[in-house]
Amino acid sequence: xxxxxxxxxxxxxxxxxxxxxxxxxxxxxxxxxxxxxxxxxxxxxxxxxxxxxxxxxxxxxxxxxxxxxxxxxxxxxxxxxxxxxxxxxxxxxxxxxxxxxxxxxxxxxxxxxxxxxxxxxxxxxxxxxxxxxxxxxxxxxxxxxxxxxxxxxxxxxxxxxxxxxxxxxxxxxxxxxxxxxxxxxxxxxxxxxxxxxxxxxxxxxxxxxxxxxxxxxxxxxxxxxxxxxxxxxxxxxxxxxxxxxxxxxxxxxxxxxxxxxxxxxxxxxxxxxxxxxxxxxxxxxxxxxxxxxxxxxxxxxxxxxxxxxxxxxxxxxxxxxxxxxxxxxxxxxxxxxxxxxxxxxxxxxxxxxxxxxxxxxxxxxxxxxxxxxxxxxxxxxxxxxxxxxxxxxxxxxxxxxxxxxxxxxxxxxxxxxxxxxxxxxxxxxxxxxxxxxxxxxxxxxxxxxxxxxxxxxxxxxxxxxxxxxxxxxxxxxxxxxxxxxxxxxxxxxxxxxxxxxxxxxxxxxxxxxxxxxxxxxxxxxxxxxxxxxxxxxxxxxxxxxxxxxxxxxxxxxxxxxxxxxxxxxxxxxxxxxxxxxxxxxxxxxxxxxx
Amino acid sequence: xxxxxxxxxxxxxxxxxxxxxxxxxxxxxxxxxxxxxxxxxxxxxxxxxxxxxxxxxxxxxxxxxxxxxxxxxxxxxxxxxxxxxxxxxxxxxxxxxxxxxxxxxxxxxxxxxxxxxxxxxxxxxxxxxxxxxxxxxxxxxxxxxxxxxxxxxxxxxxxxxxxxxxxxxxxxxxxxxxxxxxxxxxxxxxxxxxxxxxxxxxxxxxxxxxxxxxxxxxxxxxxxxxxxxxxxxxxxxxxxxxxxxxxxxxxxxxxxxxxxxxxxxxxxxxxxxxxxxxxxxxxxxxxxxxxxxxxxxxxxxxxxxxxxxxxxxxxxxxxxxxxxxxxxxxxxxx
Numbered sequence: 001x002x003x004x005x006x007x008x009x010x011x012x013x014x015x016x017x018x019x020x021x022x023x024x025x026x027x028x029x030x031x032x033x034x035x036x037x038x039x040x041x042x043x044x045x046x047x048x049x050x051x052x053x054x055x056x057x058x059x060x061x062x063x064x065x066x067x068x069x070x071x072x073x074x075x076x077x078x079x080x081x082x083x084x085x086x087x088x089x090x091x092x093x094x095x096x097x098x099x100x101x102x103x104x105x106x107x108x109x110x111x112x113x114x115x116x117x118x119x120x121x122x123x124x125x126x127x128x129x130x131x132x133x134x135x136x137x138x139x140x141x142x143x144x145x146x147x148x149x150x151x152x153x154x155x156x157x158x159x160x161x162x163x164x165x166x167x168x169x170x171x172x173x174x175x176x177x178x179x180x181x182x183x184x185x186x187x188x189x190x191x192x193x194x195x196x197x198x199x200x201x202x203x204x205x206x207x208x209x210x211x212x213x214x215x216x217x218x219x220x221x222x223x224x225x226x227x228x229x230x231x232x233x234x235x236x237x238x239x240x241x242x243x244x245x246x247x248x249x250x251x252x253x254x255x256x257x258x259x260x261x262x263x264x265x266x267x268x269x270x271x272x273x274x275x276x277x278x279x280x281x282x283x284x285x286x287x288x289x290x291x292x293x294x295x296x297x298x299x300x301x302x303x304x305x306x307x308x309x310x311x312x313x314x315x316x317x318x319x320x321x322x323x324x325x326x327x328x329x330x331x332x333x334x335x336x337x338x339x340x341x342x343x344x345x346x347x348x349x350x351x352x353x354x355x356x357x358x359x360x361x362x363x364x365x366x367x368x369x370x371x372x373x374x375x376x377x378x379x380x381x382x383x384x385x386x387x388x389x390x391x392x393x394x395x396x397x398x399x400x401x402x403x404x405x406x407x408x409x410x411x412x413x414x415x416x417x418x419x420x421x422x423x424x425x426x427x428x429x430x431x432x433x434x435x436x437x438x439x440x441x442x443x444x445x446x447x448x449x450x451x452x453x454x455x456x457x458x459x460x461x462x463x464x465x466x467x468x469x470x471x472x473x474x475x476x477x478x479x480x481x482x483x484x485x486x487x488x489x490x491x492x493x494x495x496x497x498x499x500x501x502x503x504x505x506x507x508x509x510x511x512x513x514x515x516x517x518x519x520x521x522x523x524x525x526x527x528x529x530x531x532x533x534x535x536x537x538x539x540x541x542x543x544x545x546x547x548x549x550x551x552x553x554x555x556x557x558x559x560x561x562x563x564x565x566x567x568x569x570x571x572x573x574x575x576x577x578x579x580x581x582x583x584x585x586x587x588x589x590x591x592x593x594x
Numbered sequence: 595x596x597x598x599x600x601x602x603x604x605x606x607x608x609x610x611x612x613x614x615x616x617x618x619x620x621x622x623x624x625x626x627x628x629x630x631x632x633x634x635x636x637x638x639x640x641x642x643x644x645x646x647x648x649x650x651x652x653x654x655x656x657x658x659x660x661x662x663x664x665x666x667x668x669x670x671x672x673x674x675x676x677x678x679x680x681x682x683x684x685x686x687x688x689x690x691x692x693x694x695x696x697x698x699x700x701x702x703x704x705x706x707x708x709x710x711x712x713x714x715x716x717x718x719x720x721x722x723x724x725x726x727x728x729x730x731x732x733x734x735x736x737x738x739x740x741x742x743x744x745x746x747x748x749x750x751x752x753x754x755x756x757x758x759x760x761x762x763x764x765x766x767x768x769x770x771x772x773x774x775x776x777x778x779x780x781x782x783x784x785x786x787x788x789x790x791x792x793x794x795x796x797x798x799x800x801x802x803x804x805x806x807x808x809x810x811x812x813x814x815x816x817x818x819x820x821x822x823x824x825x826x827x828x829x830x831x832x833x834x835x836x837x838x839x840x841x842x843x844x845x846x847x848x849x850x851x852x853x854x855x856x857x858x859x860x861x862x863x864x865x866x867x868x869x870x871x872x873x874x875x876x877x878x879x880x881x882x883x884x885x886x887x888x889x890x891x892x893x894x895x896x897x898x899x900x901x902x903x904x905x906x907x908x909x910x911x912x913x914x915x916x917x918x919x920x921x922x923x924x925x926x927x928x
Contacts, residue, residue: 052664053686072924139807157791240791240808242928252923255759255796257657257679258686340827341806342731364631425662435666443622443668521655522662526622526646533650540652541628541879542799542823 025393028386029405032454033412036423039431041272043265050261050426063262067270072244073263077270079238080246083162084227084274088220090167094320095174095219096212101317102175103182106303107310109318116321117172121508122559123329124515125169125232126535127551130544131328132156132165133236134335141331144344157240165233168324170226174219176508177466180501181215184470187302200304217282218466225275225414231518246271247416254418261422268419275411283403329552336549354549365534365550369557372514372531375445376558379452380460380509384502386453387460391468392490406465409458417455421522424451445525452513459512460505467501468494503569507562514558619646621857624660625673626653626761627844628879636873637864643857652797653761660688670852671861675816675881676761677709677716677843678768678911684715685912689847692717696859700866706887708905709843715908716845719865720874720884723839723901724766725817725832727753727801732811739812741835742770745786752786753804753813756794756927758919762816762842767918768911769840769904776914780921787926794927798880805830816842818883818897825878825896834901841903844884 043049044063048056067073095117101107102114135142136156142148155161185208193203209216234248250267253260306313334345336354343349358365394402412420428434429442440446471494479489495502517532524533531554538547620643623630634645650659653674660672660683667688683689691714700717702710709718726739739745745752755763771779787793792810795801798819804810806828817839820832846865848858864870871891875882883897893899 050664052688055665072927133803134807137803137807138809235796239794239796239928242791244928252756252758252927254662255652255654255658256919257661257682259658259661341803342828422662425659429663429666429668521650522659524648524650526619526648526668529649536651537628537649540626540797540799541881542802542819542826543879544799 022393025386025389029390029457032386032450032457033408036420036427036454037268037272037412037415038423039426040261040265040419040423041269043261044269047262047265050430063266066263067266073249073267076244076246076249076267079243080228080271081274083159083166083243083245084224086163087166087170087227088224090163091170091223092174092178092216092219094167095171095176095223096178096216098171098175098317098320099179099182101313103179104304105310105313106305107314107317109314113314113317113321116317116325117175118562119559120169120321120324121172122511122555122562123169123325124532124551124555125230126515126517126532126539127332127548127555128165128169128328129232129236130335130539130548131331133240134331134341135327136161139342139344141334141344157237159241159243162233162237162241162243165237166227166230168320170223171320171324173223173226176463176504177219177222178212178215180463180466180504181212181470183500184467185211214469215466218462221275221278221282221410222413222462224278225410228271228274228414229416231416231418247418250416251418254422259422264419264422268415271414271416272411275414276407279403279407279410332548332552335545336552338545341544354545355552357546358549358553365531365546368529368531368534369550369554371445371528372554373557373561375449375452375530376510376513379449379456379513380506382449383453383456383460383509384464384506386457387464387505388495388498388502390457390461391464392494394465395468402465406461409461409465412455412458413462417516417518418522420455421451421519424454424519424523442523443526445528448520448523448525448530451519451523452516455516455519456509456513459508460502463501463505463508464498467498471497499569499573503566507565510562510565511558514554619644621645621670621854621861622648622668623671623673623861624648624650624656624669626651626656626675627673628881629874629877629884630673632876633865633870633873636870637861640864640869641860643860645861652759654759654796657761664688667849667851670849670854670858671846672849673719673844673846674761675722675842675844676765677711677718677845677906677908678765678915679761680716680845680847681711681713681908681912682915683847684713687850689715690850690852691715692846692848692862693855693859696862699863701889703887703889705841705885705903706889709841709887711908716843716847717862717866718843718887719846720844720871721887721903722762722816722818722842722844722881722884723834723903724762724769724814724842725820725834725839727805727813727815727820728831728833729805729811729829730831731829732805738831738833739835740833741837742774742786743782743837744835745812745814746782748812749786750789751792751809751811752789753792753795753801753808753810753815754787754926755798755801755814756796757922758927759796760798762798763814764915764919765842765906765911766814766840767922768914769906771914771918772840772907772910773838773904776918784925790926790928794923802828802830816880817901819880821883821896822878822880825883832898834898836902838902838904840906844881 045059045061046057047060047063048054048058098117102110107113134140136148189207190203193207229247231247231251234245235251238245238248246267250264253264337351338349339351340349357363360366390405394405424447425442428440428447440450475493476489479493515532517536520530520532535547535550538544623634623645625647626649631647634647638644650656653676656674657679660667680689684691697714697717705721706718709721726745728738757764757767774782792804795804798816801813801815802819802823805813817832820830823830846862852858865874866888868888868891871886871888874884875894883894885897885899886893
């Protein structure tokens, strides 16, 4: 009896601990994302809640009415939806094609093609916008070479050009998401169909594409949300194209004194709603839970042998790389190596002054860069740990909780960083209780890192949840039957199987945070300012040559750090994989080993 | 799935395991001026007073941050271009009137005295103005505009900043309305700014780019920025219209809730001294080319000083601010 009582008490204590830890994980998610967004959006109906002179909770639906009464606002909504939808489709197709090529096709230069999406992703968005303006302006670099007919320029600074630049910048997201799903797909079903005489096209149409549908939908929605939240192109090419979008409207409402908070809140609510509608529509259309593909028994798929077509595919991949990467990065390199804009590529205009100044380790630029590196490592670690904790937590409860958290994560991707930044200021500087916290504290780097975690968590969560969602329940069930405890099951089964996705999430977040601008601006610490702020300062003060040089250096360092991490992971994975004979060893890697 | 404390561990460990302490500086300055770090360095070297310089971006972005901080401001001093916005922040009790004793000792020249507001909403530490930026490769010298009205000849090719995002641009708009009258001024601008892609730019840098590599041939821009560009070798020149240019004070305001008034006073005394002004001129970027307003301090060599200045009526400008900004946005911003 005593023994039984002890077991029951232990079981109760364990259950209490379990509930407490669950609550803690949900609370962290709420504090990092839910509450800051709520504080911005609540001003839609409580417009004076943060009025510095007369704060009050008087309700008003006036701000909502402005969506329909201000033509520029509803036009901006239409433009944003139009742009995000088209880019979502184009980038998913392009990124999906890249994923299939690098994972399934035996093509020449495969290892090089495999790293193209990563380098495209590594190029900061604000730098790409600077680069495209330098390239395509009437007096830009291409015009200097006579390579820019007038019609091309006018088409570029219009909807088609905007769509192209977005799609070329965002296709890596689709490659990462669809690539992860392809990895889990294995080849059992495909092999079975082949043995049954089914043609390759029908296999893709009837088997692989339906199995990849969740990843394709996720990719579309994530890119749709990304375009909605973009500010870089919204403030440059979109403006030059007379194409007003929501993010710029939000920026305009918040970058002044006094701030039009109610309008910014209303527009943020619209952005949130747009993504939520897309997520809900996806759920309703597919009406099925994601398929559990990773069983631990899947065999790596075989490559398609394309023969001479392989060269065609490789050349097409390099054309994409040329437009998405070589052209913009080339423009940035030229700007970093030249003195003035107007002299363009005249020989006497070339100089090393900018590169020398950017690489001086005692300069403000280099100090800012090292600050950013430190912040990015810490925030990426925390966001990945939080994403894994939350994703594991969400495996337990029903579909509703999982869908809700995933929807909020995706919707928060659509929220511009500037809105997040404002939410954080309102929460940590204005809200009673929170404003008295000494850690994290507004004005210190602790809150900047917290903000980075807030914006990065959704990305890590999307990658990790997509991976965990594919794990077959039988893996855990079998282990449980053998009496393996929850902690050991996570360490020995789940984590090894999702390790690749966690690393992908870490690198994605690391690069994202290194170049994150709006949150850095809003939560800039009083000391130890990050690199994007310094680059912005240089751009604001017309020192775009030095800004380009510093950004190039940042890309090299961030890329180098990511590569070292990757190689380290491979080394650890191969050692552990060899020891455990687990899935790590068969996880396809960035460099092409399968 | 059985749960244990492990799920919370990474979060807790990460948050508790490292710490970033609060700054212990004596003074916190929010600014959007490129000479601020140089001035602060010289100030700390002279007085030993430590200063945190916070520069989140453009003037609009600094003001947005201040607005978000609301009744719990974290700065002691705000230092930006523009005077009307200082008036507005004083009205909203974000700023306090600068103490009389902090200003009384400043040896202003005539222009400086004219820029000093009666209600002491800010201390002017220098000035610049808005001029017509002309690309000399695109506009022949005999066609150079000489007045704001001449810009009509370049309609569709005139770059300008959005006053909703730029303090200097609002100062210019308010001054333009002050000299031309609001209705006439609006009618004139509607004839000039006919290309929305060029008329609502967010910074002086973008005006420069539009003139140097884009479709614009002339622009409405802060003169110190034009001078800095010309000095860097770009083919631009600042033309001061015959009908006058509104003076753009570089204003220094004091937070209504500062706990460091003594340090703030010391800083005001320093930046309005010859030594402080020299530190504010020790560079070649935009703001270093300001117009000194302290007796005996000369402008940098390339900076013209014989300009027909108009001093803005800040009270009227602050009253019209919301309506004028909305009008500009509706008419000229895509």
